[in-house]
Amino acid sequence: MRRVLFSLVALFAALPVSASVSKTCEVCVYGGSASGVCASIEAARMGAKVLLLCQDSHVGGMATSGLTATDINKHRVVGGIAEEFYKRIYSYYLDDSAWFNQSREEFMESTRKRTYSGKNDARKMQWVYESGVAERIMKEMLAEAGVEVLYNSPISLTDGVELKKSRIKSIRTENGLRIRAKVFIDASYEGDLMAQAGVSYLIGREPISKYGESLAGIRNHGMIKGSAYLADGRLIPKLAPSLYGEFGEGDNRTQAYCYRVTLTDDPNNMIPLRKPEGYDPDMFEMILRRIEAEEKKELKDVITFTPMPNRKTDTNHLDYFGASFDYPEGDYKRRKEIAAEHRLYAEGMLWFLGHDERVPENMRQEMARWGWAKDEFIDNSSFPHQIYVRESRRMQGEYIMTQHNIEGKRNEEITHPAGMGSYPMDCHFVSYIAQGDSIMIEGGIFVPTKPYQIDYGALIPKEEECTNLLVPVCLSASHVAYASIRMEPVYMVLGQSCGTAAAMAIQSKCPVQKIDRDSLVARLKADGQILEYKH
Numbered sequence: 001m002r003r004v005l006f007s008l009v010a011l012f013a014a015l016p017v018s019a020s021v022s023k024t025c026e027v028c029v030y031g032g033s034a035s036g037v038c039a040s041i042e043a044a045r046m047g048a049k050v051l052l053l054c055q056d057s058h059v060g061g062m063a064t065s066g067l068t069a070t071d072i073n074k075h076r077v078v079g080g081i082a083e084e085f086y087k088r089i090y091s092y093y094l095d096d097s098a099w100f101n102q103s104r105e106e107f108m109e110s111t112r113k114r115t116y117s118g119k120n121d122a123r124k125m126q127w128v129y130e131s132g133v134a135e136r137i138m139k140e141m142l143a144e145a146g147v148e149v150l151y152n153s154p155i156s157l158t159d160g161v162e163l164k165k166s167r168i169k170s171i172r173t174e175n176g177l178r179i180r181a182k183v184f185i186d187a188s189y190e191g192d193l194m195a196q197a198g199v200s201y202l203i204g205r206e207p208i209s210k211y212g213e214s215l216a217g218i219r220n221h222g223m224i225k226g227s228a229y230l231a232d233g234r235l236i237p238k239l240a241p242s243l244y245g246e247f248g249e250g251d252n253r254t255q256a257y258c259y260r261v262t263l264t265d266d267p268n269n270m271i272p273l274r275k276p277e278g279y280d281p282d283m284f285e286m287i288l289r290r291i292e293a294e295e296k297k298e299l300k301d302v303i304t305f306t307p308m309p310n311r312k313t314d315t316n317h318l319d320y321f322g323a324s325f326d327y328p329e330g331d332y333k334r335r336k337e338i339a340a341e342h343r344l345y346a347e348g349m350l351w352f353l354g355h356d357e358r359v360p361e362n363m364r365q366e367m368a369r370w371g372w373a374k375d376e377f378i379d380n381s382s383f384p385h386q387i388y389v390r391e392s393r394r395m396q397g398e399y400i401m402t403q404h405n406i407e408g409k410r411n412e413e414i415t416h417p418a419g420m421g422s423y424p425m426d427c428h429f430v431s432y433i434a435q436g437d438s439i440m441i442e443g444g445i446f447v448p449t450k451p452y453q454i455d456y457g458a459l460i461p462k463e464e465e466c467t468n469l470l471v472p473v474c475l476s477a478s479h480v481a482y483a484s485i486r487m488e489p490v491y492m493v494l495g496q497s498c499g500t501a502a503a504m505a506i507q508s509k510c511p512v513q514k515i516d517r518d519s520l521v522a523r524l525k526a527d528g529q530i531l532e533y534k535h
Contacts, residue, residue, distance in 0.1 A: 021178065025051040025148070027502045028171065028181035030155060031188030033061030034488050035472045035495030037138050038081045039185045042499030042527070044145040048506060051179060052147050055154040058385055059142065061189065063488045064135035065377075065386035066260030069306035069314035070127035071487040073116050074422035077451050079530035081141075082492035083125060088137050090119060090126035093309060098133075101266050101311050110307040127489070130309055131262060131376055131384070153177065154192075157331055161196040167467050168197055174332075183468045183502040183512065187495055190328060190335075191393035191474030199461040199469065200396035203328045204252035205443075205479040213403035215480045217248040221429060221444035226289040228434035236285045238322035240433040243440070254328065254391050255428045255443060255483075256319035257338075259346045259384050262377070263370040266311040270371035271382055273354060276347040283345060284352045286321075286432055289439060291360065299366040302353065312373050320345040322431045328392040339387045347383070390428060390486060397476030398513065399457030406449050406484050416517040417453035417531040418497035418524065421490045424448045427483040445483050451533035454485065456520060459498055460512050467511035470498035497524055 027043040029036045032054030040052040058064060070086075072078060078086070092098055099107075111118040111128055119126040142149055153173045155161075162169045162178075170180040171193060186193035195201060208216045228239050235241055245251055264270050290296045305313040320342050327338050353359055354367035372382035379385075404410045406425055430443025458476040461469055472494035477485055500523055504515045525531060 022170075022180060023051060023177065024180045025049045026182050026506055027051070027185065027499070028053065028179050029185045029187055030171065030193045031055065031186060031473065032059040033187050033189060033473060033491060034063035034138070035061075035491035036185070036187030037142060038492045038495035039187055039472060039499040039502070040147045041081055041141055041145040042496040043503050044147050046500065046503035048503045050147045051181070052142065052149045053153045053155075053173065053179070054149065054151045055188065056385060057151045057379070058135060059149065060135045060138050061488070062260065062386055062388055063492075064131050064138065066131060066262050066314060066384040067388065067488060068129050068131055068134065068308050069114065069316075070489060071423050072127045072489050074451050074533070075116070075120050075123065075125060075127070077420040077422050077530050077533055078125075078489045078493065080493060080524070080528040081496045082489050083123070083528060085137065085141065085492070086125040086127050087123075088141075089129045089134065090124045092133060092137065093126060093129070099310065101269070107307065107309050114306045128308060130312060150177075154332065155196070157192060157196070161193065163197060166463070166465060168469060182506050183470070185470045185472065185498050185502060187473050187498075189389035189392055189473060191395065191471065194395055194461075194469065194471050194474055195393060197466050197469055199465050201393040201474065202396060203393055204254060205250045207250035208248040210250065211402045211404070211478055213478060213480045215403055215425065215445050215447065216478065217250050218243075218245050219443055219445070220247060221441040223435065224289055224295065224439045224441065225293050225437070226439060227437065228432070228439050230282060230285060235434065236432070237283050238320070238432070239286070239439070240322065240431050243433055243435070252325070253430050253443070254324050255430055256321045257324040257327065257342055257390060258317070258319045258388050259342060260388055261315045261318065261346055261350075261384060262308070262373045262382070263305065263313045263315050264311050264373040265369045269310070269374055271374045272371045273350050274347065275351045275355070276344055278344055279348045279351060281352060281356055284349055284356070286439070287349070287352070288358055299353065299363045302363070305370070312376070313370070318346040318349050319428055321429055327389065342387055343383060391479070391482060393474045394479070394482055395461060395471050395474055395476040397458055397461050397471070398463075399455045399476060401454060401458050401475070401477040401481040401485065403478065403480040406452055406481050408450055408452055411453070414453040414455045416456045416521055418456040418459055418520075419454045419490060419493035420451050420530060420533060421454060421485050421487070422449070422451040423484050423487045423490075425480060425483040427479070445480065449484060453531065454490070454494065456497070456501070456517060459494060459501070463511060463513040467513065468505065470501055470512055472498045493529065496527070497529065500524055500527065
């Protein structure tokens with residue numbers, strides 16, 4: 001029965017969206033990310049009429065587009081709708097029919113060390129899964145909640161928001177549809193709705209002097225011995241010719257983006273890796289430099305193959321350093337170009353590792369095992385549909401989360417928690433920089449932390465800027481704090497909390513800043529959100 005329901009949901013999802021003159025709802029959620037899905041479900045369950053606008057033809061964002069080795073290192077801070085989703089994943093994989101080329105036991109053993117065990121039997125949660133399965137479950141949950149979903153409806157970047165006295169009256173999509181709502185939630189990775197509403201935001205890194213964060217600003221993550229130049233004297237593509245500021249200074253650069261591709265070693269479900277059109281081996285010279293420096297000795301030192309069910313992988317570290325800087329403020333044409341560049345890099349890197357004779361034979365032999373999983377992303381040639389926007393705009397809202405919050409040094413400031421985070425402060429490298437006879441790795445952070453609370457004030461703008469907007473993804477945080485917060489389970493938790501707050505604001509007929517926050521916390525707890533960590 002479930003498989004029949006999945007098929008029907010997928011059929012309806014594929015139907016085209018007709019652009020009528022306008023639509024009216026109570027809560028409009030912009031962004032089909034997992035956070036947007038949870039926000040929509042929660043607001044609908046609280047009785048609101050909800051419209052979810054997706055920029056493309058999918059829901060789930062990265063959580064259904066290759067990032068299926070979920071970054072959960074403390075499952076006990078994940079509750080509510082996010083927990084429900086992971087419980088449905090757990091239930092799905094209990095069915096023997098879910099496994100077509102390996103057993104559940106075999107898979108769980110293979111993932112034990114890569115995903116913090118991948119499941120918890122006591123809570124009946126599983127956070128490793130296949131992308132297609134996850135998207136079907138999210139669509140099922142949306143349908144059960146009665147959420148109306150419109151696909152391929154990106155907001156207009158020229159006149160997308162109608163404002164009146166710091167209140168969003170309506171938004172307009174690229175195809176001309178105008179949506180009127182009482183409360184809006186920007187659950188996109190880019191924060192376009194937030195930006196067009198005139199809400200303050202930052203891109204890039206604050207200096208150490210801004211908040212007194214020891215990890216802030218430009219950072220030297222280490223040096224690699226080797227030339228930054230090709231044999232013909234040209235700089236390796238995307239390398240910076242020199243350091244662009246003093247250590248600890250801020251700038252507008254973002255950490256590297258990538259695609260989290262799904263591969264398989266099952267020959268019955270495999271499409272061979274392809275040499276992409278436009279392939280240029282010069283793009284991968286930095287990989288050779290790191291191999292030559294004996295920093296990378298095995299393929300797993302270059303890219304990671306985290307096991308997923310049915311002999312698939314969540315393949316990470318195809319990062320394209322220095323290529324994401326234009327993305328946050330880019331128009332749709334520029335973002336599409338950047339996404340295409342990252343796809344070329346990802347496909348080219350896999351081809352390079354398997355076929356370039358300068359790559360050690362042991363790496364090439366290991367790479368030869370893998371190919372594209374032909375049953376994933378079937379509408380996109382088995383390639384993920386969502387680029388991994390690890391960081392874009394960050395709101396400057398009522399409360400700004402900083403490194404001090406993540407380290408538990410300002411717990412007394414979190415008066416009304418809306419969720420919790422627990423992942424290390426994890427910023428992928430920003431750039432490679434030429435430094436004489438060496439190459440500097442710039443911008444990386446990886447510092448473990450303990451579970452911490454995220455204040456409701458970080459999800460709302462200043463009242464004078466906008467009174468009916470909530471932002472669970474591009475939330476109010478410093479670059480350093482965001483390096484930990486930016487995980488999909490946290491987005492999902494905060495999405496639900498924003499859905500709750502939106503419904504409460506409508507019921508109380510007040511700005512999102514004026515809702516009874518004690519009542520918000522009580523409702524979140526009643527709905528299964530985890531706001532305190534118990535050891």
